[in-house]
Amino acid sequence: MESVARGGTRWTRFAVVMVPSVAATAAIGVALSQGALAASFSVSGQQFKVTADRLDGQGFVNYGAMDVSGSGKHPVTVIGLEDATITDLCQSVVIPVPIFGDVSMKLTAGRPGDPKVKANKLYIDADDLQANATFTEIDIGVSIDETSKGPGPSAGDDYVPDSFAQQADSVVFTDVKQRAWATSAGTFQLSGLAMKVQRGKNECY
Incomplete structure (x- = not known):
């Protein structure tokens, strides 16, 4: 799956000071999110959850942003x-359907015994992140x-010039749990x- 240059993130006066552990979880969600979404998009207003057993990443960057949907603006941490x-990927979304009730969609890939999930030029916009993380040559601020x-x-x-970011040569994330608004990628295998x-709630966590 291929996507074009990424857009869809709108900035207001938003500043985030993110610790490495927060940045770590965000990167995971990248891999688990909705495949390769079209790069220029307004977020749906529907969040999704992602888990992964392990993610090995090369070339990491993290900064703060605002995503815009029909329901308003959502502060997020953007990971690239x-x-x-990625090993043992799970993504789930629960959609409330009038009268019928909740409907869940769950996607899994890269389970033990399968080839791992692979992606490049990944970006994810998350607002709730949990993981264990190891960074190599990290620069914060x-x-x-x-x-x-x-x-x-x-x-x-569209970001605030000269705003806060952090970067690292490589990252390893394990035991990841994340809630995200959007993801885009160059390729996602x-x-x-x-x-x-x-029917009902059947989430990754």
């Missing part, structure tokens, strides 16, 4: 990865305009893909 390899280790903000991003739709 040049390349990522870099200007977003001066990041060089990850993909950086893509050409379509999902090995052993399985999808299930059912």
Whole structure:
């Protein structure tokens, strides 16, 4: 799956000081999110959850942003990865349907025994992140305009010039749980893909 240059993130006066553990979880969601969404989009207003057993990433960048949907503006932490390899990926979304009730869609891929999930030029916009993380050569407090280790903000991003960012040569995330608004990617290869739709709540966590 291919996507064009990423957009869809709108900035207001928003400043976030993110610790490495928060940044770590965000990167995971990248891999687990909705495949490769079209790069220029307004978020749906429907959040989704993601889990992963492990993510190995090369080229990491993280900064704050606002996503815009029909229901308003949502503060997020945006994570970018040049390349990522993910084991045991799960993504779920619950959609309330009038009269019928909740309907859940769950996607899994890269389970033990399957080839791992692979992606490049991944971006994810998350607002709730939990994970264990190990960074290699991390820089915290870099200007977003001066990041060089990850993909950086893509050409379509609208961000506050010289705002806070962090970057690292590589990252390893384990035991990831994340809630996100959106994800986009250059390519996303999902090995052993399985999808299930059912009534009620059937989430990854």
